[in-house]
Amino acid sequence: MAIHEVRAMMPGIFYRKPSPDDPSYKEAGDSVAKGDVIGLIEVMKSFHEVVADADGTITSFQADNEEAIMPGQVLAEIEV
Amino acid sequence: MSLTKILIANRGEIAVRIIRAAQELGLKTVQVYSAADETSLAVQLADEAVEIGPPVAKKSYLDVAAVLAAADKTGADAIHPGYGFLAENAEFADAVAAAGISFVGPSGDVIRRMGDKASARKAAKEAGVPTVPGSDGVIGDLTEACALAQQIGFPVMIKATAGGGGRGIRIANSAEEFMTLAPQASSEASAAFGDGGLYLEKVIERARHIEVQILGDGENFIHCFERECSLQRRRQKVWEEAPSAALTPDVRERLCASAVALAAAVKYCGAGTIEYLYDDISGDFYFIEMNTRIQVEHPVTESITGIDLLAEMIKVADGQPLSIRQEDVSFRGHAIEVRINAEDPAANFMPFPGVVGDLRVPGGPGVRFDHMLYQGYQIPPFYDSLLGKLIVNADTREKAIIRLKRAIGELGLGDLKTTAPLFTALAETPDVLSGSVHTKWLEPWLEANSDKLSGH
Incomplete structure (x- = not known):
């Protein structure tokens, strides 16, 4: 099994849930399909969806909710 | 001190x-x-x-x-x-x-009172400041509501008290339409929010956003005239002016007096702004809200009145009385501020938190640039995109727009994408030159003129 890395396409704040009161989009262990939303990046008060770019199972998140992230940083790993 | x-x-x-x-x-x-x-x-x-x-x-x-x-x-x-x-x-x-x-700034109690929409509207009404005509709370009987709508004057907006996202909103142009649309709005609101309660508000078409700068020390209250901020994108102001070219001296006097009355009614202490919608057609103005803080666009007021608003705020916080009396406040010429944001107007205003390149700051007569920039500065992506404000003033609005174009031409930020090209394009647009704008003007213009928004 190969590990696929989901990377940040822009700098900002990474969120794992749509709003503070909602549950996370995905948890480690969840299966995902290409195109599924797994988080948000807030850059200068505008929000951009982070989508899984492979089918498989999320093995881990590499960035925490509300963590400051840089472009190219690994956000999650998917076992494909 | x-x-x-x-x-x-x-x-x-x-x-x-x-x-x-x-x-x-x-x-x-x-x-x-x-x-x-x-x-x-x-x-x-x-x-x-x-x-x-x-x-x-x-x-x-x-x-x-x-x-x-x-x-x-x-x-x-x-x-x-x-x-x-x-x-x-x-x-x-x-x-x-x-x-x-x-x-x-003002006390927590004043912030609380003016921050809540309902209590601010009440304070405004009590101070004799016109508010957007509408029903006092939820409407009951449909026939009575229709009579009220006629009294307010069509078109009337029917809004769901539990509304949001535009659902449950209808605009009725006549009594017949009202009787058809109100039940629809109620059932839509009921389905969407579990509450079919409605209220009425007058539709103000072609409204300008005009706001009055006020200062208070708890005992003395003055205004520093108005600003017009009708050019907005997604409810964000992008271009602000002082004074408003749309007001007659008579309307200006009544508008500013109403702002002072509200400031006095809440015994305001500090700098504040009272925001209004101004209806070009009827010449009426309506209170929207009060901001109990310094505003982004304060420099246009400073430019035309010569008052240092930040210094006044700090002195009042020190317990000193206002250093200026109303009769000493006058304005001269015309000022325009544009917001230089780290956004790419050619790419639907995508945020652009890049590095400041070869920085060239505009200068010369009547130019002020309030900013956070220096060459080589990496703009953090975590906060809002405002980098700075370019403010120009001149004897007349026409000359101020010419000066604005000249100053934007001098501004250099290397490869950084900013909203600067938007203002060059706006400064060449007939509606902007003639001041024929309103709060819903800019967005359709942007859609129709996207080709004018790339930098060079």
């Missing part, structure tokens, strides 16, 4: 502006900053700087305990909140006062 040291609980261009005002008043300055702002211009300009947390604002600039701890550690005896962040947080104002520190 009994104050000695002021802490700036903000960042960016407004932090720089506050530091400058404080230094001119002989105050020491303390800049708090998040880990992402260690390299900021404000941190470099302040006498002292204290890191208060990680980049995410909730854990730094919005952390009341961290800000107060920094004030305690540095011995600051005043806190200026700027705009945004904690500026209109009544609990923060209370906590600052409870710590024995002067809050540069």
